[in-house]
Amino acid sequence: MTNSEDEIAVRPRSAALYERACHVIPGGVNSPVRAFRAVGGTPLFIARGAGQQLFDADGRGYLDFVNSWGALILGHAHPAVVAAITDATKNGTTFGAPCAGEVELAERIVASYPALEQVRFVSSGTEAVMSAIRLARAFTGRDLIVKFSGCYHGHADHLLVAAGSGLATFGRPSSAGVPEAFTACTRVLPLDDEAAVKALFDTEGARIAAVIIEPVPANHGLLLQRREFLESLRRVTSQHGTLLIFDEVISGFRLARGGVSELAGIVPDLATFGKVIGGGMPVGAFGGPRRIMARLAPDGDTYQAGTLSGNPVAMASGIATLDVLIRESGWQKLEALGTQLGEMLAPVLADAPFPVHLVRAGSLFWMSFHEAGAPRTAAPLSEAASARFSALFHAMLERGVYLPPSAYEACFLSLAHTTADLQRLTQALRESFAAIA
Ligand SMILES: *Cc1c(COP(=O)(O)O)cnc(C)c1O
Numbered sequence: 001m002t003n004s005e006d007e008i009a010v011r012p013r014s015a016a017l018y019e020r021a022c023h024v025i026p027g028g029v030n031s032p033v034r035a036f037r038a039v040g041g042t043p044l045f046i047a048r049g050a051g052q053q054l055f056d057a058d059g060r061g062y063l064d065f066v067n068s069w070g071a072l073i074l075g076h077a078h079p080a081v082v083a084a085i086t087d088a089t090k091n092g093t094t095f096g097a098p099c100a101g102e103v104e105l106a107e108r109i110v111a112s113y114p115a116l117e118q119v120r121f122v123s124s125g126t127e128a129v130m131s132a133i134r135l136a137r138a139f140t141g142r143d144l145i146v147k148f149s150g151c152y153h154g155h156a157d158h159l160l161v162a163a164g165s166g167l168a169t170f171g172r173p174s175s176a177g178v179p180e181a182f183t184a185c186t187r188v189l190p191l192d193d194e195a196a197v198k199a200l201f202d203t204e205g206a207r208i209a210a211v212i213i214e215p216v217p218a219n220h221g222l223l224l225q226r227r228e229f230l231e232s233l234r235r236v237t238s239q240h241g242t243l244l245i246f247d248e249v250i251s252g253f254r255l256a257r258g259g260v261s262e263l264a265g266i267v268p269d270l271a272t273f274g275k276v277i278g279g280g281m282p283v284g285a286f287g288g289p290r291r292i293m294a295r296l297a298p299d300g301d302t303y304q305a306g307t308l309s310g311n312p313v314a315m316a317s318g319i320a321t322l323d324v325l326i327r328e329s330g331w332q333k334l335e336a337l338g339t340q341l342g343e344m345l346a347p348v349l350a351d352a353p354f355p356v357h358l359v360r361a362g363s364l365f366w367m368s369f370h371e372a373g374a375p376r377t378a379a380p381l382s383e384a385a386s387a388r389f390s391a392l393f394h395a396m397l398e399r400g401v402y403l404p405p406s407a408y409e410a411c412f413l414s415l416a417h418t419t420a421d422l423q424r425l426t427q428a429l430r431e432s433f434a435a436i437a
Contacts, residue, residue, distance in 0.1 A: 013057035017045040038406040039390040044397075049076025051416040054402055062402035063421055063428075065411040069404075070218075070250050071275040073334075073363070074324055075416025081279050084320035088313045096307060101315030108322050109277065109285060112257045115267045119287030120296060121310045125249035125274030126154025128284035129212070131304045132270045133158070135286070136210035136243040138295050138302040143185045144204060146211040150191055150378025152219035153212060153247050153272075157182045191223055192376040194232045205240035210270075212245040215260035218410045219250070220378045222359040222366035227264050234266050243292070249274035249284070250410075253322065255362040256331050279321030281314035330415055334363035337413050337422070341365060344426045351430075353437035354388055363413035381407055388436070395432035401425055 021028035029035045029043065036043045045057040052075050054064040067075070074081060088101070102121060110116050122128050133145055133156075145158065153159045160175045161183050187204070189196045191213075201208065215230055217223040237244040246268035252259040253276040261267055270288040277283050287293065295302045308314075324330065338360055349356045349367070357368040368374050369385040381389070389407035396403050401424070403411060 011042075011044065011056060011058045011060070014045045015042055017057055018042045033404075033406055033409065036405045038386070038408075039393040041394060043405075044402075051075045051077070052414060052418070052421050060400070062397070062400050063424055064402045065413070065425070066402060066404050066409075067412040067414050068280060069275065069409075070254060070364070070412045071278060071280050073254060073276045073330070073412075073414055074279070074321055075414040078279075078321075078324065078416070080324050081317055081320045084316040085281070085313055088316035091312070093313055094308055094311050099310065099312045099315065101312050101319060102310035105277070105315045105318045105322070106285075108319065108326075109273065109287065112253070112322075113271060113287070114258050114261045115289065116271065116287045117290045118293040119273075119285045120293070120304065121315075122284040122286070122304075122306050123282045123308050123311070123314075124154070124284045125247075125272065126156055126284070127306070128249065128272040128274055128286040129153045129159065129245075129247060130156040132245055132272050132286040133210060133212065134304065135288075135292065135295060135302055136245060136270060138300070139292050140209040140241060140243060142207050142209035142242075144187060144208045145185060146187045146189060146197075146200065146208055148191045148213050148217070149188050150220035150223055151212070151214045151217050151247070153214075154249075158186050159212075161186050161188050190377050191217060192225060192229055194229060197233065197236055201236050201240055201242075205236075205242070208240060208242045210243040210245050211237050212247055214247045214250065215264065215266075215268075216251045216255060216361050216364070217378075218361075218364055218366075220408050221368055221370075221375070222361065222364060222410045223376055223378065224359060224361060224374070225376060227266075230260075230264055230266050234268075237269075243269040245270045245272065247272045250364070251361075253277055253325065254334075254364065254412075257326070276321065277318045278314055279317035281311070281317040282308070283311075283314045283318050324415075328415065331362070333415060334413060337417060337419075338363050338365065340419060341413065341422050341425075344422050345429070348426055348429050348433070352433045354385075364410050365413070366410045369407055391436040392429075392432055395435050396428055399428040399431060401428045 018028050027035050034043055046054050047057050048055050054062045106119050109119050157178045248259040248271050252273040256262045272286045274284040294300050297303045342360055345358050355371050357374045359366045359368055359374045369389050386407055
């Protein structure tokens with residue numbers, strides 16, 4: 001169903017909304033991946049979500065494996081979250097002054113994440129990363145930052161840097177509108193490559209403020225890293241007085257209560273959060289030990305602020321989400337669900353008419369269409385593989401399953417998903433593979 005005329009016939013309300021949107025919103029969307037450009041066709045406009053399901057403007061239902069890119073770990077409209085947001089709203093939606101919710105959510109995060117002493121709230125993951133980097137530069141008195149090819153850290157200028165071609169490269173902007181001067185202090189390295197890290201630190205180590213990494217990179221497919229690689233980053237940064245930043249905007253409170261830090265037994269100097277901690281409201285946070293966080297204004301000399309930071313409604317949503325996860329042993333349940341998914345998908349993927357490999361970490365999973373299997377580094381998909389994914393995406397949509405509209409995006413399980421939902425996913429995949437073979 002990639003023919004757009006067919007789609008307009010099938011989903012007239014989404015098509016009409018998209019046409020109106022394109023007049024007043026660039027590309028008709030407020031975040032590019034939503035526009036379906038990678039898979040073709042026109043985006044669904046969503047009218048509502050309930051548990052594991054999404055309903056579009058035309059009233060069609062879909063089993064949702066995007067969950068707002070991982071923000072909805074409890075699924076859509078969880079009653080505890082809806083109640084918390086409703087109650088909070090009755091008391092006003094923003095004060096621009098401190099409220100108890102900020103303290104309560106901060107206490108939960110600090111108590112959960114290894115060695116974390118303080119956090120500050122912002123309104124998005126992008127802001128959390130931007131602020132953490134500014135703080136790292138202030139604390140170390142250095143300018144350079146290191147990121148890894150294939151890791152996404154939001155859309156701040158100095159982090160929108162393209163992948164190098166394998167070896168350490170000087171950062172080049174990957175977006176128009178980002179002056180080269182802004183990324184001149186960014187170094188891009190390949191994942192999974194201790195030698196490249198060492199070579200860079202041998203020459204520039206004394207100038208590097210921070211190394212930032214998604215410890216389970218989940219924005220270029222799912223590029224699971226060797227624990228030794230993460231350990232080597234911890235070692236080399238400590239040796240050079242460089243801060244290690246774990247960007248846990250996706251992985252934090254998803255893979256474990258203490259994120260990848262807990263799972264890998266590696267403590268970063270700073271960590272960034274987003275997605276899950278807002279329970280579907282706009283929340284980001286960054287944190288670390290008091291000795292570093294004290295550099296932030298008003299105590300310190302590093303400015304950082306936000307009109308809606310620590311918003312009472314958003315805090316209530318985050319608190320309710322974390323409380324359900326803790327009360328229901330959510331992470332154990334999600335791991336069990338993920339294991340089940342792996343077992344159910346294995347025979348279907350093995351029978352697929354082309355190579356598809358399942359990569360999974362807890363409730364995060366990715367069907368890799370790479371012919372070579374599951375990569376550890378950011379590699380481009382072949383054109384043939386991309387075309388196969390697009391066909392699968394539309395075949396699944398027709399069968400009522402909503403996958404991320406890009407072959408490079410990971411899928412998310414929520415606590416609302418059941419074994420029956422995994423069976424539906426498996427059956428839809430089997431049929432879709434047959435339909436597009
Ligand atoms: C989503 C994401 C961000 C950016 O968060 P926004 O809330 O979209 O600004 C940063 N880092 C990682 C790892 C992410 O997945």
